[in-house]
Amino acid sequence: MKMIGHVLRRAGLQIATALALVPFTLVAAPAFADEAEPQKTEWPCVYRKVPVLTAATIWDGPTITDTSTWRKDETIRKLSQYLVSRRVKEPEAEAAVKKFAAGLPADTHDAKLTELFSAVLTRTNEDRKLVMSGIERFHKRQLERAKEIEKEGIDLPPAGDFGATDAPAGEISQLSPKEEKYKWEIRTFQEKQANIPIACEIPQLIDERAGAIARAIRAEMKS
Amino acid sequence: MSRFAQPLPVFVAAAAMTSFGATAANAYTAYITNEKDNSLSVIDTDKLEVTKTVKIGQRPRGIVMSKDGKWVIVCTSDDNDVKVYDAKTLEFVKSLPSGPDPELLTLHPDGKRLYIANEDDNLVTVVDIETSKVLTEIPVGVEPEGMGMSPDGKVLVNTSETTNMAHFIDTENHKTFDNVLVDSRPRVAMFNSAQTQLWVSSEVGGTVAVINPADRKLITKINFEIPGVEKEAIQPVGIRITKDGKFAFIALGPANRVAVVDTATFKVLKYILVGQRVWQMYFTPDDKLLLTTNGASNDVTVIDVANQKAIKSIKVGRYPWGVVVSPD
Numbered sequence: 001m002k003m004i005g006h007v008l009r010r011a012g013l014q015i016a017t018a019l020a021l022v023p024f025t026l027v028a029a030p031a032f033a034d035e036a037e038p039q040k041t042e043w044p045c046v047y048r049k050v051p052v053l054t055a056a057t058i059w060d061g062p063t064i065t066d067t068s069t070w071r072k073d074e075t076i077r078k079l080s081q082y083l084v085s086r087r088v089k090e091p092e093a094e095a096a097v098k099k100f101a102a103g104l105p106a107d108t109h110d111a112k113l114t115e116l117f118s119a120v121l122t123r124t125n126e127d128r129k130l131v132m133s134g135i136e137r138f139h140k141r142q143l144e145r146a147k148e149i150e151k152e153g154i155d156l157p158p159a160g161d162f163g164a165t166d167a168p169a170g171e172i173s174q175l176s177p178k179e180e181k182y183k184w185e186i187r188t189f190q191e192k193q194a195n196i197p198i199a200c201e202i203p204q205l206i207d208e209r210a211g212a213i214a215r216a217i218r219a220e221m222k223s
Numbered sequence: 224m225s226r227f228a229q230p231l232p233v234f235v236a237a238a239a240m241t242s243f244g245a246t247a248a249n250a251y252t253a254y255i256t257n258e259k260d261n262s263l264s265v266i267d268t269d270k271l272e273v274t275k276t277v278k279i280g281q282r283p284r285g286i287v288m289s290k291d292g293k294w295v296i297v298c299t300s301d302d303n304d305v306k307v308y309d310a311k312t313l314e315f316v317k318s319l320p321s322g323p324d325p326e327l328l329t330l331h332p333d334g335k336r337l338y339i340a341n342e343d344d345n346l347v348t349v350v351d352i353e354t355s356k357v358l359t360e361i362p363v364g365v366e367p368e369g370m371g372m373s374p375d376g377k378v379l380v381n382t383s384e385t386t387n388m389a390h391f392i393d394t395e396n397h398k399t400f401d402n403v404l405v406d407s408r409p410r411v412a413m414f415n416s417a418q419t420q421l422w423v424s425s426e427v428g429g430t431v432a433v434i435n436p437a438d439r440k441l442i443t444k445i446n447f448e449i450p451g452v453e454k455e456a457i458q459p460v461g462i463r464i465t466k467d468g469k470f471a472f473i474a475l476g477p478a479n480r481v482a483v484v485d486t487a488t489f490k491v492l493k494y495i496l497v498g499q500r501v502w503q504m505y506f507t508p509d510d511k512l513l514l515t516t517n518g519a520s521n522d523v524t525v526i527d528v529a530n531q532k533a534i535k536s537i538k539v540g541r542y543p544w545g546v547v548v549s550p551d
Contacts, residue, residue, distance in 0.1 A: 048426070048427050048455055048458055049455060050453055050455045051453065051455065052453055052479055054451050054452055054453055056449065056450065056451030056452045056453060057451075057452055057453075057456055057477065057479045058479060058498075058499065060496050063451075113363055138400070149336075187504045204500075204519060207477070207499065207519055208499060208519040208520065208521075211479075211498075211499040211519060211520050212520065215520075
């Protein structure tokens with residue numbers, strides 16, 4: 001009995017720890033440090049959130065001012081979709097850029113490649129926004145769920161009272177339905193929580209991909 | 224043509240190498256830890272190419288060399304130890320006890336005492352690299368990371384990511400004698416050679432604090448602004464200061480830039496475009512080249528220090544993290 005109580009208490013502690021630590025690592029700078037740089041609690045990843053990937057971080061070509069003309073060019077529209085897909089391997093994406101560049105007339109060569117980068121950047125930011133907001137929503141739900149589970153834990157009988165029923169000595173006691181439900185809720189919560197670091201890698205992979213394509217496009221440009 | 228396009232066009236590469244090569248007297252060896260690949264890439268700084276890649280321990284990050292250049296010493300974070308490799312053969316020599324999750328480390332000028340930051344334990348572990356014995360453990364702030372050793376070896380500065388402090392530690396008695404608040408998530412501490420300035424980068428705060436080591440007062444705080452780059456993307460981490468003390472180079476993380484700062488006026492002179500998510504850097508001993516590890520683009524950018532220009536991108540393993548260059 002005590003063992004089960006201990007497990008539940010321990011699990012409860014893990015919930016409390018998760019609740020306490022996740023926001024702490026993100027926001028709990030001492031009050032006196034860097035107050036001008038508050039971090040949103042909705043962002044659970046260990047690295048700082050960069051809401052938009054701007055051209056200047058990965059591109060040293062012509063300034064990108066026009067972000068919509070590319071939508072009128074079907075080839076660029078399709079190619080940019082292909083390039084940003086992480087299912088397409090990097091060498092294949094680079095080969096596609098090379099092929100596209102080779103088929104461009106000299107007078108519009110660099111302008112079209114710039115347009116292609118603009119398309120890739122726009123699509124990249126659309127993907128990032130979707131993924132980042134998904135991560136934030138997931139984290140928010142986890143925080144809410146953790147509060148609910150914590151409350152349920154408080155309502156359970158004290159650890160020493162778990163299973164203090166009429167079970168004879170030596171027999172394995174059953175958890176009450178309430179305790180069983182609580183145990184499973186903790187387990188589900190923890191398994192979901194373990195997915196957050198994995199999800200946090202996705203925006204970084206998207207950025208990495210955009211950088212690789214930007215370099216591939218620039219390598220084909222003459223200016 | 225892009226400065227970081229790969230490969231560099233032949234004529235640009237040739238021109239860069241000719242102008243650089245005219246003054247390059249020595250070929251050094253650079254060692255890069257690849258965090259995701261559990262490997263070490265070796266770069267010949269004369270040819271500027273990878274000459275060897277070897278598998279090492281799990282999640283290699285911080286890296287230093289022994290004073291005599293015979294050993295490469297690596298924090299293998301997921302193995303919870305520090306591993307020593309022969310710098311020439313790259314064969315494993317021995318493990319050093321480090322405490323859990325070692326991330327960054329620095330060697331005392333005596334060549335024996337190795338100071339290791341243990342992120343999970345809030346400790347700095349001091350190990351004798353010859354006897355492999357733990358000499359002591361120093362309690363510091365939450366999530367210790369940056370390790371800056373004063374050139375005279377009397378003071379170690381450790382930064383703690385969550386406590387947002389630079390802890391000043393006396394290396395004689397291993398006691399903390401002062402703590403200085405800096406902006407959020409301090410990552411790296413670096414003294415200039417004259418020991419008149421201590422530079423501390425704050426990744427989340429987006430600033431670099433310059434502190435007077437004598438009285439621990441803030442001299443200035445440097446902010447960065449790059450046209451077209453979101454403020455949130457400017458995340459200072461690595462710091463290197465030239466031996467003459469005139470220029471500081473600051474790695475700005477996902478801004479993909481290295482800032483060049485005049486150490487007299489504290490003005491940013493230039494932002495050099497490098498690979499993605501630049502964190503750590505290291506000069507060749509002659510201060511002619513600066514190598515940067517770019518974790519998201521899996522490459523190393525080579526900067527010509529005198530001209531403050533990126534001259535080459537070298538592909539290495541996945542998530543390059545730490546870098547060190549042989550002393551000769």
